[in-house]
Amino acid sequence: MAATLLILGVVAVVGGIVVFAVWSRLVATMLLAFGALATVTGWLLPTVDRAEALKTGGLAAGSVVALYALWLNDRRRRVDEERHLLEHERQQLETARAAYERERAADDRFLRAIELLGHDTDQARVGALHALAGIARSQPPYTQDVLDVLCSYLRRPFEHPDYLRPRHEKPESPPDLADANRWRVVRLTAQRLLGDLLPRVGTENAVAYDLDLTGATLEYCDLSYRVIGQLRARALRLYQSNSFHHCEIRGPAWFTESECWGNLWMHDMEFHDVAVFSRVKAHADGTVSFADNVFHDEFRVATATFESTVTPPPGWRLDGKQLVRD
Incomplete structure (x- = not known):
């Protein structure tokens, strides 16, 4: 009987290996388990009693089944991992696609808003400015x-009858008041949105955006308490009252070749880089204040003429109409 069990066990094991390689893993496991039972039992029968041999054979068969269960669990785990990986990749693709769609939609809105800035009506231009801010x-x-x-729009040539009086000019054909008022509203909107989009001083991780206001005409522009990167303010035409006070300028700043008819508030500013104030003229009937400014780098002043009331920055004084170092 022991020899018969050994033969059956060997045949079952060989059959199980073949079936495992070419057909069903479950059938192969059953054959291998039976082969282990028969082989171990037949091998032990001559030396131990039948019950002990069957018990040991059963343990061998159970080990084969347990190995099959472990293989199944591992296979299921790998399948789950692959499924999760595929799901993660799919989610990444969906996220990237959604971001691309949002970016493309933003590009389209940006281009349409740019086009509307040249519209013939002031309402369309104001809407375009708000669209850009959005x-x-x-x-x-x-x-x-x-x-x-926004800076480029403020650099567009603009004239208003109110600007002629402080300049003491009387042109042959002054601009139409109603028309000038409509476009003034658009420009005031651009100035307000410019200030709204800049981060306030004290904002955590504030990004310092650059401003290029070269050649701009500003009136009642309020950029106070804002963080600015590099500031180009060359050839400005300033009317009424304009405020840069309490600004933090992190990059170089140029206030050059500009004229001011009115008040210019530049006090309590902090300059982290070089600040240049040259070839500037502040006309009478206004106030210019540099009080309590902080300069971490050089402050250069050259050919700046002040006919207005001036409060010099720390370490400077007014000599006639010029700023000079103490």
Whole structure:
């Protein structure tokens, strides 16, 4: 009987190996378990009693089944991992696709708003400015581009009858008042949005955006308490009252070749880089204040003429109409 069990066990084991390789793992496991039972039992029968041999054979068969269960669990785990990996990749693709769609939609809105800035009506231009501000708020990577566009709009040539009086000019054909008022509203909107989009001083991890206001005409522009990167303020035409006080300028700042008819508030500012104030003229009937400014780098003043009331920055004084160091 022992020899018969050994033969059956060997045949079952060989059959199980073949079936495992080419057909069903479950059938192969059953054959291997039976083969282990028969082989171990037949091998032990001559030396131990039948019950002990069957018990040991059963343990061998159980070990084969346990190994099959472990293999199944490992296979199930690998399948789950692959499924999770595929799901993660699918989610990444969906996220990337959604981001691409949002970016493309923002690009389209940005281009349409740019086109509307040249519209013949002031209402369309105001709407375009608010659309650009909305893009900057919803898509932070566009903020610098939107600020550049707002600055570019403020650089557009503009004249208003109210600007002629402080300049003591009487042109042959002054601009139409109603028309000038409509476009003034658009410009005031651009100035307000410019200030709204810049981070306030004290904001955690505030991004310092650059401003290029070269050649801009500003009136009642309020950029106070704002963080600015590099500031180009060359050839400005300033009317009424304009405020830069309590600003933090992290990059170089240039206030050059500009004229001011009115008040210019530049007190309590902090300059982290070089600040240049040259070839500037502040006309009478106004106030210019540099009080309590902090300069971490050089402050250069050259050919700055002040006919207005001036409060010099720390370490400077007014000599006639010029700022000089104490």
